[in-house]
Amino acid sequence: MAGQPASLSGRDVGSFAYITIKDRIPQILTKxxxxxxxxxxxxxxxxxxKGLEAEKKAISxxxxxxxxxxxxxPMIPLVEKFADTDIWNQYLDYQQSLLGETDGKARWFFSPWLFVECYMYRRIHEAIIQSPPIDDFDxxxxxxxxxxxxxxxxxIALCTYLQELISTLEVLDENQLKNEFFKFLQISLWGNKCDLSLSGGETSSQKTNIITSLGELQAFILVNDMEHLWALLRPGKETETDSAAAVRVAIVLDxxxxxxxxxLVLAHFLLSSxxxxxxxxxxxxxPWFVSDTTRRDFTWLVEQAKSSSDKYLSRCGLDWESYLKVGKWVYHDHIFWTLPHEFCAMSQVAPDLYTELQKAHLxxxxxxxxxxxxxGDRKWEFTVPFHQALNGFHPAPLCSIRTLKAEIQVGLQPGQGEELAASEPSWLTTGKYGIFQFDGPL
Known part of the structure; x- marks a missing residue:
């Protein structure tokens, strides 16, 4: 696109994209x-x-x-007919059309990293669906x-904290409620450190009680727009006439x-408060990027919580199940989330999903x-405004909650990125730093 910086790609030897394609992705395939x-x-x-033959076929x-x-x-078209096959193959054609110097064929190290990585996971899925009767294996x-x-x-520590807090919510003043809201947002942020694709599928479980670490972790939040989120959702914000109006928060899971x-704990707090x-x-x-949430993972986790021997975890599980039953929680999936497109294409490629997201308050x-x-996974300058990098994607007020694991970050203060790079060369990719980056009318 005109005026847009180049995409991150594996052609930059030594970059995180290069290391991912050279080392991390083959390791994930081996696993x-x-x-x-x-x-x-x-x-x-x-x-x-038949099961043995299918296993052999999938492995081959x-x-x-x-x-x-x-x-x-060269990256080859998908062959197995699936809901998204044609969209994928059109996108592959589009990528080929952008490449002159590699004989017009999209290749792993030359194509945009975002596309390459998504394509690899989609090909894993293709290998499985081509191998019935094990074609639903994750x-x-x-x-x-x-x-x-x-x-x-x-x-258990999180669920205990939540359940004990819920019994005191009625007596909290606005400031105390705001502090608890910020706490649950930060819990959700640092939960994002547990990423199996970053570790090549090695274990990345959470061993420490995250609640007790929040104070010391605060210094690692590079962009902190939590106040904007509070301003959007805080109680008493609406006028008397519509105090019973629905407030929908959407969470696009990782x-x-x-x-x-x-x-889930954040979502539970949002409803309870x-x-x-x-x-x-x-x-x-x-199945996507090793550890991304599917419907099975979502329902499995609620079930595990419900049947736990710990009273607070099982109480959470029962609450979550009832939220789902009465429609206070709704789980959606859509093929767009596993396409290679950047989100600014959503209104064209998946207008139904874009319309759905427009119903959210946040x-x-x-x-x-x-x-x-x-x-768009591009080589943006660190100081480019987030709104600009979104390239027209504004279905509703939105906030990115992420720990940094790729060489891309926008919306920083002048000199902030350079200062971090001088003291920690790998600051962009270790998951040590986090952001709450908001875009929407203030």
Whole structure:
């Protein structure tokens, strides 16, 4: 697009995009292959010889994919018919049309990093759906579930804190309520550190009680627009006539496991404190970026919480189940979230989803991938305003809540990025720093 900086890509040797394509993605593919190997006997028990043949086929397709990537072969169209196949192949054609110097073929190290990474996960899905009867197998399920179980202490600490707070909400003054709101926002932010795609699928569970760390973590929030969120949602903001009006908050989810718990706890607080009357969650239709939340992950986690032997966690689970039943919580999935498009294309590519998001009073976009899609994953200067990088994407007031795990950040103060780079060369990619970056009418 005219006037837009170039996309991040693997052609920048030594960049995080380059390291991801060269090392992290092959490692994730190897783990996906291992996961299929380990389930061999289960496939046999369930499906007999057909299960074994399917496992072999899926492994051979993933091995072929890994080889294409490591030898920088051209990226090929998808073949298995699925709801999004045609959109993907059109997008691949579009990417080819932008490339002159690589014989008109999109390649792994030359194409935009965002596209390459999304394409790789979509090809993993294709390998699985081409291998019935194991075509509903989630190669990342085990590591997602493990993340939840290994974070049990932190999960219980959060649910205990929430349930004890709920009983005192009526007596909190506005300032105390605001402080609790900020606390739950920060819990949700730092929950975003638990990212399995960043660790190449290695465990990344939360071992410490996040609540007790909030004070010391505050120094690592580079952009802090929490006040804007409070101004939007705070009680008493509406006029007397519409005090019963619905207030919808949308949360575009990122990782399952511990991070999802932090998002559910935030959503639970929003309802209990009447800062929102309904919360809509948006997840992925297929397994994505190792640990991203699918409908199965969402319902599985609520079920796990409900059946926990810990009274506070199980009480949360029961509350969450009832919110879903009565429609105060709504879970949505849509194929757009697993397309390679940046969000400024949503109104054209998925007008139904854009219209749905316009109904929200506030949209919270969790995590790094959402930030990359919000800003087009481009080589923006650090000081470019967030509003400008959104490139026309404004369905409703929105806020990115992310810890930094990619070489992209906008909306910083002059000199802020350079200062960080001088003291910590890898500040953009370790997940150590976080942002609450708001865009909307103030």
């Amino acid at each position: 996906a292959i291992d996961s299929l190997h380990r389930h061999k006997s289960k496939f046999f028990e369930k499906h007999g010889e 397709l993933l091995s072929k994919l890994r080889n294409e990537l490591q030898t920088d072969k 190669v990342f399920k085990e590591s997602k579930d493990q993340n939840f179980f290994e974070s049990q202490e932190s999960v 990782n399952s496991g511990f991070e999802l718990v932090t998002d 009447r800062l929102a009357t309904e919360v809509h969650f948006y997840g992925k239709t297929i 949209i919270l976009f969790k995590g790094d991938l959402n930030y990359r899609k919000l800003t």
